Amino acid sequence: MKTTTTRRSLAGLLAAASIAVLGVAAAPSALAASTDEIAFDYFVSKGLTERQSAGVVGNLIQESGSPINPYANQPGGPGVGIAQWSEGGRWDTDSRDNMVWYAGLSGRSRYDLTAQLDFTWYELSTFSGYGLSSLKAATSVDSATTVFMQKFERCGTCATTQRIAYANDVLRKYGSGGTGGGSTETSLPVLRSGSSGAAVRTLQYLLRASGKSVTADGSFGPATDSAVRSYQSAHGLSVDGVVGNNTWYSLLPVLRQGSTGEAVKGLQRELVDAGYSLTVDGSFGPATYSALRSYQSTSGLVVDGVAGTNTWGSLVD
CATH class of the missing domain: 1.10.101.10 (PGBD-like superfamily/PGBD)
Structure with missing residues (x-):
């Protein structure tokens, strides 16, 4: 996977179309929540802990930007999508392991966010070399981020520290307390008139x-x-x-x-x-x-x- 990414012009056109139709424009932070948080919740729903899920999303942010962008396309390079799968490989060519083929099985667009998330999980759960067992064994944001980076992304210039920083930010924003799905309760109570204690x-x-x-x-x-x-x-x-x-x-x-x-x-x-x-x-x-x-x-x-x-x-x- 490559790490230098940009949005396809189509993504910009879609955003502009949304503004034209709805008459509103979302702030960058709101846009980030709409895809980064969706991805975080997706991997939690698959049984990963919050720390493990944050590690995955931190990598996807490094690959495609924040908000994670299913249209991201590496300028002058092969990387496409939220994980920057390579054209001529895992994006469109590898036998029974490419995004274009996988999306076609269900009649979805290759640029559909959920389809790309599903393909990420398909790769993790189907091919042992992509590191799902190691990811599930990770107990910290640092280790989860590094495992996904090394085994799934297999990047050249990895920017490990930045990936971990993104992952920690994801956990801070969207986690229930950053305990990695453990038993420590870290949610805050809802208080209103009449509450006490x-x-x-x-x-x-x-x-x-x-x-x-x-x-x-x-x-x-x-x-x-x-x-x-x-x-x-x-x-x-x-x-x-x-x-x-x-x-x-x-x-x-x-x-x-x-x-x-x-x-x-x-x-x-x-x-x-x-x-x-x-x-x-x-x-x-x-x-x-x-x-x-x-x-x-x-x-x-x-x-x-x-x-x-x-x-x-x-x-x-």
Whole structure:
């Protein structure tokens, strides 16, 4: 597979046609979600863990761009489609192992995204040399990305670090917490007026960190509802008073040693609830760092002493 790719002009024509018909144009981030996320969900539905699926999609982004593009065509080279299968080989020639033949079996276009995803899975599950068994044994984003790169893509200039970075970004955006399908629960709760408990208290600390005057009492009453709506309005979110993923992700900071403030207090209270002995003082010092690393280790998270989205999602319930 080749790594230098561009969109076919046909892809641009289709996008322009969509705009002409619908009268709207999607932002690049929205376009990315429409195909990158579809691919991620596809491989999860096939039984791969989230980390393994992210590793596959990270490779496809490196091959065809983001959003992954079924029309991608290597300028001056043989690569075509989301995986840049080679013309004169796996794209249109190899016996019972080429995209054109495979799409024709079901009467689909060779440029159909689902057909290309199905062909990717067909290759993985039919030919042992493409590395499905090794991919399923991978337990990290790095190893899953590398396995797919080496055994399926078989690239020349691979840009391994970039593929891994794309894969990690896919997992961060579309995964339920980046635990690779393991038992650690890292999703964030949906909170609304009437909710109560530790998650509400953490929400209130985060609202306080954003400048809202609320009491961190664990009760989602009128003052918290008003603060949430005000925050949502100021940050371009749906103003419904409901704290779902979009509002959580907007509120949640990345905290590390040296951070201070109300959000650190929220983190410390969560760690205290998890059984760690800490002073809730809003200062992310050595004790908080040690407790966080211990929590990450016992919870199957990346042990880096940094409170990012995955760690927050594991703590807050």
